[in-house]
Amino acid sequence: METRGLASMTDGARLSWTALGDRARKPPVVMLHGGPGLPDYLGEVAAMVGDLAPVYRYDQRGTGLSAWRGRHSLARHVDDLAELLDTWDAARAVLIGHSYGTDLASRFCLAHPDRVAAMLLMCGPFVGDWRPGYRAERGRRMAAAQQARYQALEEVPDRTEEQEVELLTLAWFTDHADPERGWDWAAQGARRRRPVNWAMNAELGGDGRADPLDERLDELRACLPARTELLGGAEDPRPVSALASLALRLDLPLTRIEDAGHEPWLEQPDAVRAHLRRFVRGAVGG
Incomplete structure (x- = not known):
């Protein structure tokens, strides 16, 4: 069963969210889409694990059904996720990020490590000179x-x-x-995936350059939940070697999905489904 809602943020923004599955079960899975500047597109991925745990998705502010105008910052996006977890009565969550969503998940973990039960980073974050x-x-x-x-x-x-x-x-x-x-x-x-919020893309890109995740990897490693993994498409044009270097730096397992690119669930759905289900089962104790 799918549930939809609008959550009010402390600065007046209202974010559109969708939940799949039994919302009474804890902890939930929260999927963080990429961009930045795109609306959510992870419904197909959520359906792969919606029977194992409740799965929440949302349009980041200024995208999709989350109408909002104003300056974007990485800190505000982190705050949005914390406020959404409060709205969903979730003390902790399993985070599954894709592309920019992996950067958001990582920064959320740095700010709120006690609220991250487990984390799967798909096709990112890319750090270094990639x-x-x-x-x-x-x-x-x-x-x-x-x-x-x-x-x-x-x-x-x-x-x-x-x-x-x-x-x-x-x-x-x-x-x-x-x-x-x-x-x-x-x-x-x-x-x-329209319209693209190009202003959001530029502003968050500037924030990332001012406070690069590269310089906080030791801090991130120290606060990662015990169950944290990386997953990437072996044929992603973004070099998988960059993910391999990150895996070494953070001491994390990296799974490469062969014959798949930046959205591996499209090209190798069975392999991605099997990986996600194993990960979520382990994360929620099912």
Whole structure:
């Protein structure tokens, strides 16, 4: 059974959330979507474990059904998650983050380690000098004409709806191991995960550069819950070697999903489902 609601934050923002499963069971699983600047897109992932524990998702402020205007900060996003847990009467939660959601989960753990029962970080966080390798691999997966079109669209100040969809499709299709299916998934996502809050993306990116997670890894390692794992797609254009380095730094297990990219549940749903179910069962004691 799915439940929906709106939670009021202390600064007046109202965040839209969705819960799947029996909300009386504790601790719940909370899924943190990526972006930053996208609405939630993890419904398909939540359904993989919704029978094992209640699974909460939410649109981060300024995205999807969480209408809000104002400056974004990583600290405020951490506070949002804490206030949502209070709304859901959850003293602690199992956090499953994807992409930017792994950065948010990590920063929440730094601020509120007592509220994190377990944590699974999917396809992130990427720390260190990983961006040159990512840009090079993304460029390798694009044809020359696609690269030129992508760069041209990036420079358009006021893109039309179709131009925005085309830009996002070009930006996202290289995230997948299979380029043909990747194009279809990217095109679908470009129409569904809208609108993109580009201001939010830029502001949180600036916050991250001012307070890089890279410099807090020793602190993070000291406060991680006992059950913390990393998972990544072996064919993610973001170098899986960066996740391997992070796993060594944090002394965490890393599972690579073969023949999968940045959204491994699309290309290898059975493997991801099996991993998530094992992890959640262990985390909630089921």
